Amino acid sequence: MAVNKKQEFSAEEVALSEFAKALSHPARVAILRTLAEKQMCICGEIVEVLPLAQATVSQHLKELKNAGLITGEIEGVRSCYCIHWDNLEAMAARFEQFAASLRALKPVENCC
Amino acid sequence: MAVNKKQEFSAEEVALSEFAKALSHPARVAILRTLAEKQMCICGEIVEVLPLAQATVSQHLKELKNAGLITGEIEGVRSCYCIHWDNLEAMAARFEQFAASLRALKPVENCC
């Protein structure tokens, strides 16, 4: 019945999966890359770079903001989005730690 | 109209987002962790560990298999799932490279 069972998993698993979900659409990956490349806060420029309508981009920006990966401030008539570097590093660390924890358990010989 | 625009992004962005999607549910993170911890191919034991029905676990296993992160073989009446270590490392490398590519562009002073 599509009950949400996500909260029955460990906090770490949920946290990792939420970061992963933030990156689970190429538009959001592209937005992060664009924000980094611009070396500055940009606004509607993202819309011009992506093959998506303004409303759709705005929604992806909102999701990245909810995930904590970017910040967004209204500056007059424009909006200024930046990468939240601390949280981005926290996400990278989480992914690395997860990979490392699996790697540490890798058997010498795989059974299949 | 919910047209799928994913293929209008770069191959790298799509590849990263697909790996991310594989990890975007805590059940799938938990399955990978469990497979690593067991140090062996396990079968229905995953169902006992997770708070999900057998049919649901089977579906998550299928998605992990489609993403290339695990292998699955039928062994008599049982199924044997293992982590696909090469592809797991490929995924880890992709995430790391993405983080590194953003990090390299981090400005000395953030504008917001």
Add this chain to the structure above:
DNA sequence: TTGTTTCATCGCATATTTGCGATATAAAAT
């Protein structure tokens, strides 16, 4: 004041995901 610009949000349509009971399948056990 009246437009114009920039962006967020609403409302809708469609697609995909999540979850599970029921059933199918196939090997193994009796």
Add this chain to the structure above:
DNA sequence: ATTTTATATCGCAAATATGCGATGAAACAA
């Protein structure tokens, strides 16, 4: 041959995600 066991798949319901046109809101320009 029949039953049991383990697992995949089907079919459904509900939830969530994706996409965008239309509209709203707020600053700015005329």
